[in-house]
Amino acid sequence: MKRHLLAASVIALLATPAVAEECAPITKPQVKQLFDRWNASLATLNPEKVVDNYASDAVLLPTLSNKPRLTQEERKEYFVDFLKKHPHGEIDSRSIKLGCNEALDTGIYTFTLKDGSKVPARYTFTYEFKDDKWLISSHHSSAMPEKHPD
Template sequence: MHKLVLVAAFASFIAGPAWAVECTPITKKQVEGLFDRWNASLATLDPQKVVENYAPDAVLLPTLSNKPRVTQEERKAYFKDFLKKKPQGKIDSRTIRIGCNKVTDTGLYTFTMADGTKVPARYTFTYEVEHGKWLIASHHSSAMPEHKN
């Protein structure tokens, strides 16, 4: 019996700190601010500013391209073209789920382009903490499949 207690105590001592995960706190209001930060970067019309919101290994499945963007250069190339339309997004509805160092913001948004065109779409942003900053780990956006007449 004493050997079992000793083994358990030793395993706890060794594994304890190594397995401890510290969760970075975030509120729903702060998650909403992450979208606002991304949307404000669109307004700069600078693809580099937009890309700075994404983790280096993020996946972007964009609305207006069939190609997944998995590098910063690919994302920058996508936003270079997308920003020519001077898009501004507005959240129509959302569901936010907060976990330990990971957040998901999923819902509907509408982009208004400089020419007045409105593009309603579905979205999912997954954010993760990297070096103390919340960055987009994945972003999926797709135009709404049903057209209103």
């Protein structure tokens, strides 16, 4: 009898649905603020402040480098050079999608650099809710391949 009761308990336990993942709430305006936070960190000209926006296992495929940046140290190395240009980004167009503990912000932005030049680029930021905060889990940025008509 005890064996049957134990077996029935184990089967009941295995048949119990998994506990649903708790989703951190986020809205589209809050995702916009995540870009603003990142952009403000660029304005500090401190690579550590910029890298703080990224999850430790994030992937950065940067605008002005062919090398993927897979660690915080590699991301910092990239931003040391990029910040010398005093970049300021502005969103030209975007699409935001929301999920459970993740968000996607993709579109077109333009960087204005210290010398006055402008670099239009395509971007994708993916965010994840990790360690009680929203962090960049991947960031792809590539300069626009076609010249603007004058």
